[in-house]
Amino acid sequence: MKFTDGFWHARRGVAIHYAREVDRITAAEGELHAIAPTRVVRDRGDTLNTPVLTTSVSAPMENVIRVRHTHHRGAGEPFRFEVDEVEGAGRATVVDGAGTLTSGKLSARLAVGKSWELDFRAAGRTLTRSGGKSAAWVDVSPDAAVDHGATQLEREGRTSYVFDQLDLGVGELVYGLGERFGPVVKNGQTVDIWNEDGGTSSEQAYKNVPFYLTNAGYGVFVNDSGHVSYEVGSEAVERVQFSVPGETLEYFVIYGPDPKTILERYTALTGRPARVPAWSYGLWLSTSFTTDYDEETVASFVDGMAERDIPLSLFHFDCFWMREFTWCDFEWDERVFPDPDGMLARLHDRGLRVCVWINPYIAQQSPLFDEGMAAGYLVRNRDGSVWQWDRWQAGMALVDFTNPDATAWYQDKLRRLVRQGVDAFKTDFGERIPTDVQYFDGSDPERMHNYYTHLYNQAVHEVLASERGADDAVLFARSATAGGQQFPVHWGGDNTASYVSMAESLRGGLSLACSGFGYWSHDIGGFEMTPDAGVFKRWVAFGLFSSHSRLHGSGSYRVPWMFGEDESDPTGAVAVTRKFARLKNRLAPYLVATGEEAHRRGTPMMRPMLLEFPDDLTVAHLDRQYMLGADLLVAPVFSAEGHVDVYLPAGEWAGLLTGERVHGGGWVREQHDFDSLPVYLRPGAVVPLSRHEDRPDADHLDGLTLLVHAGPEPDWSRTVEVAGPDGTAVPFTVAREDGVLVARSTQDSSWSVQVVGGETVAATGGRAEVSA
Known part of the structure; x- marks a missing residue:
C-alpha cells in the first residue's frame, strides 16, 4: 500500500x-x-x-x-499468529x-x-x-x-x-x-x-x-x-x-x-510441517471436477491403470461424490454410489487409499444447514442472522471454527467418513471469507479472513491424526497462511492446460517453499481446459518429480489413455506416465528421507536453487528449475519442441536418466523427447532407490540400491538414512578409500551399490566395494 x-x-x-x-x-x-x-x-x-x-x-x-x-x-x-517462544x-x-x-x-x-x-x-x-x-x-x-x-x-x-x-x-x-x-x-x-x-x-x-x-x-x-x-x-x-x-x-x-x-x-x-505417510508420495488419480462418474467409471479407471501397469497409490473423489446443491452434507450420492462401504472396501483390497473432496461451506439444501443454524455453528451477520450468499453453492454458509462446539460438530461428520474407509481429505476453498460478519469468539473479521483457513485445515488434520495416527494424516489443501505448513499437503490451485501455466505453477511452488511450506503439488495437465497430448506428457514428467503428484482436471478426465494410446510408442502418454510413476516409486526412500528433513528442520522438499547454492549468484533469479531434495536437480520442459536450458552449478553432475556426466559452472542447452527431462545428480550425491516400482510404501530396505555419484575429494564420504518398515532410520555410509568406493551398513538384508552409469555390486556382510 x-x-x-x-x-x-x-x-x-x-x-x-x-x-x-x-x-x-x-x-x-x-x-x-x-x-x-x-x-x-x-x-x-x-x-x-x-x-x-x-x-x-x-x-x-x-x-x-x-x-x-x-x-x-x-x-x-x-x-x-501463535508463535513458540523460549x-x-x-x-x-x-x-x-x-x-x-x-x-x-x-x-x-x-x-x-x-x-x-x-x-x-x-x-x-x-x-x-x-x-x-x-x-x-x-x-x-x-x-x-x-x-x-x-x-x-x-x-x-x-x-x-x-x-x-x-x-x-x-x-x-x-x-x-x-x-x-x-x-x-x-x-x-x-x-x-x-x-x-x-x-x-x-x-x-x-x-x-x-x-x-x-x-x-x-x-x-x-x-x-x-x-x-x-x-x-x-x-x-x-x-x-x-x-x-x-x-x-x-x-x-x-x-x-x-x-x-x-x-x-x-x-x-x-510450526514445522507434519510428517506425511510414505504412500502419499505415489500417484494420485482423480475423477476430475465436473465430469460424469459413478462406481463403474471409477472401477474402469483403476482397472485401466492396472492393465497398463501404471501404479496408483490413491483414488480421489472430487465434488460430485455428494449430490449437487448439497455441498457439503458429507453423504454419498446414492444414485451413483449405492454401496459406498463396499466400494471403499474394494478399493482398499486393491491396495489403494481413498481421498474425498470437502470444503468448509454448508449449502442451504444440505440437512446440515438447519442443524448448524439452530446450534449457532455458522458464521453470522452483524445483526445476528446467518451469513449466506449464492456464489459456489446456493445459499451457502460458513462453519464458525472459532466455536469449539461447531468445530467438533464438523469433525464428527468427517470421523464417520474416516471410519467408513476414507483415508484423506482434499480441503478445498477457504479463501472466500467475508469481513462484514461476526464470529462466535468475537474475532476481528478482517484478521479472520486469512486465518479462517488455518482453523479449517487444522480441524480436518486433527481428525485424520486422531483416527489414523499422526504419521498417517495427510490433506490436499488449497488455501493457507502463516503456520499452515503444519497441515500438509498443499497444492497450487486452478491452473490452465498450457505450458505457460505449467511454468507459473512451478513459480508458485518455489515461492511457497521460501515461505516455510515443506510439501507441494499441482494439477498435472492443468485444471481448466483440456491439455493436448504434449502438454499432458510434459506435465506428467514434471508432476512426478514433485513432492506429491495428482492427475486432476475440470471438465475432462485425466487418465493417460485419453491422450493417445500406442503401446509401441515409448513417448506416448501411457508409456510416459508408466515410466515416471514407476520411477517415482523407486525414489520413495529418497523422498521419505527428504520429507523427514522438511518435518524436522522445515527445509522444503522442492527447493529453489538458492536454498542449495546460496553463494552462486547465477541461481538468484532461477524459477524454471529446482532441487528435489539435496541431491536431484530437475528442469521441467516447458515446450512441445523439447528445448530446455539448464543451469548447472560448479562441479561434475550426472544424469539420472542417462548416466551422462556433465561439467557444471554454466548453462547447458538440451533437447528432450516426451519420455525424458533434465534430472541431474549433484556432485557427492547418494540416492537410495527401492526395487519396488509398484508402490512407494514397500519395504525400502528389501533390495535397496544406493545410486552413487561420488564427490571428487580423495577422502569423500557421505551417509544417508533409509527408513525401515517400522520407521526406524538405518544409516548407510559410502566413502572413497584408496581409490575404491566402500559402502557400509548394519543392514543385513540384501542391498547393493551402483555408480551412476556404471556397475552394480551387491553387499556382503553389510559391506560393498565398487570402483570409484
Whole structure:
C-alpha cells in the first residue's frame, strides 16, 4: 500500500507521522522499551500535540528479534499468529543512552538522539535497518488518494495504519510471501497478504504468508493475520515496506545466515510441517471436477491403470461424490454410489487409499444447514442472522471454527467418513471469507479472513491424526497462511492446460517453499481446459518429480489413455506416465528421507536453487528449475519442441536418466523427447532407490540400491538414512578409500551399490566395494 507521493510528499489525505528520534530507552526483563516522538523535540513545547510511537524490542528465541510499534495502546492487541517462544532468549542492556538487545548472533540497537535508527546486526555487519522516515503511524482520511488494497473494505471515517521499512542492500533480493505465481524474486512488486480464489494466472494467491527471506542472511515475519501490504523495493526502491491497519505493528527479524537456516528458525517459530505417510508420495488419480462418474467409471479407471501397469497409490473423489446443491452434507450420492462401504472396501483390497473432496461451506439444501443454524455453528451477520450468499453453492454458509462446539460438530461428520474407509481429505476453498460478519469468539473479521483457513485445515488434520495416527494424516489443501505448513499437503490451485501455466505453477511452488511450506503439488495437465497430448506428457514428467503428484482436471478426465494410446510408442502418454510413476516409486526412500528433513528442520522438499547454492549468484533469479531434495536437480520442459536450458552449478553432475556426466559452472542447452527431462545428480550425491516400482510404501530396505555419484575429494564420504518398515532410520555410509568406493551398513538384508552409469555390486556382510 503506497502512502507517499515520491520521496518528499505524502499522498492527498494522508498524514504520515514518522518516528523522528528516540527520546528515552529502558531495559527490563530482557526487553528494550523506547519512546519515539514523531517530531524532533527541540524544547518542551515540542512534546505537546505530538503523536508518539512506543517501540519494544525482545527475543522470542535465539537469533530471532521481535519489534513492536504501538501508537494508541487502548485500541487493544490485534489477533496474532501463535508463535513458540523460549524464555530468556534475549539480553537487553542500556549504556550511555544506547540500547542493545542481543539474541544468539543477532542484535538490535537503538540510541537516544535526534534521529531514528534501529539497526539489526550479525556476524560483524549490519543486516538491515529501520532508518530515517521508516517507522510511522499513518492517519488516512476517507477521501485519501490511496488504494486500501485487497481487502476491499468500506471504511467509515478516518483509518489508521502502522508501517515500517527495512533497508535493502545493493544486490539484495527478496523471496517468499506465500504462493505467488509471478517472478520468484519479489523486488519491485506490491504484494497484498489477502487470500483470494484467483487462479494461478493472477496477482492474487490462495496461500498468503507475511514472511519473506532475503539473500542477505535474514528473513522478516510480520505477525498479523490480517491484511499486510508489502511494497518490495517499489514505493521506496531502497526498502521493503510492510503496513497493517490499526494502531500496532509487530514483526520478527530472523537471522540465518543461509536460507535453509532462516527457514529452520521461521518454522521453529510458526510450526514445522507434519510428517506425511510414505504412500502419499505415489500417484494420485482423480475423477476430475465436473465430469460424469459413478462406481463403474471409477472401477474402469483403476482397472485401466492396472492393465497398463501404471501404479496408483490413491483414488480421489472430487465434488460430485455428494449430490449437487448439497455441498457439503458429507453423504454419498446414492444414485451413483449405492454401496459406498463396499466400494471403499474394494478399493482398499486393491491396495489403494481413498481421498474425498470437502470444503468448509454448508449449502442451504444440505440437512446440515438447519442443524448448524439452530446450534449457532455458522458464521453470522452483524445483526445476528446467518451469513449466506449464492456464489459456489446456493445459499451457502460458513462453519464458525472459532466455536469449539461447531468445530467438533464438523469433525464428527468427517470421523464417520474416516471410519467408513476414507483415508484423506482434499480441503478445498477457504479463501472466500467475508469481513462484514461476526464470529462466535468475537474475532476481528478482517484478521479472520486469512486465518479462517488455518482453523479449517487444522480441524480436518486433527481428525485424520486422531483416527489414523499422526504419521498417517495427510490433506490436499488449497488455501493457507502463516503456520499452515503444519497441515500438509498443499497444492497450487486452478491452473490452465498450457505450458505457460505449467511454468507459473512451478513459480508458485518455489515461492511457497521460501515461505516455510515443506510439501507441494499441482494439477498435472492443468485444471481448466483440456491439455493436448504434449502438454499432458510434459506435465506428467514434471508432476512426478514433485513432492506429491495428482492427475486432476475440470471438465475432462485425466487418465493417460485419453491422450493417445500406442503401446509401441515409448513417448506416448501411457508409456510416459508408466515410466515416471514407476520411477517415482523407486525414489520413495529418497523422498521419505527428504520429507523427514522438511518435518524436522522445515527445509522444503522442492527447493529453489538458492536454498542449495546460496553463494552462486547465477541461481538468484532461477524459477524454471529446482532441487528435489539435496541431491536431484530437475528442469521441467516447458515446450512441445523439447528445448530446455539448464543451469548447472560448479562441479561434475550426472544424469539420472542417462548416466551422462556433465561439467557444471554454466548453462547447458538440451533437447528432450516426451519420455525424458533434465534430472541431474549433484556432485557427492547418494540416492537410495527401492526395487519396488509398484508402490512407494514397500519395504525400502528389501533390495535397496544406493545410486552413487561420488564427490571428487580423495577422502569423500557421505551417509544417508533409509527408513525401515517400522520407521526406524538405518544409516548407510559410502566413502572413497584408496581409490575404491566402500559402502557400509548394519543392514543385513540384501542391498547393493551402483555408480551412476556404471556397475552394480551387491553387499556382503553389510559391506560393498565398487570402483570409484
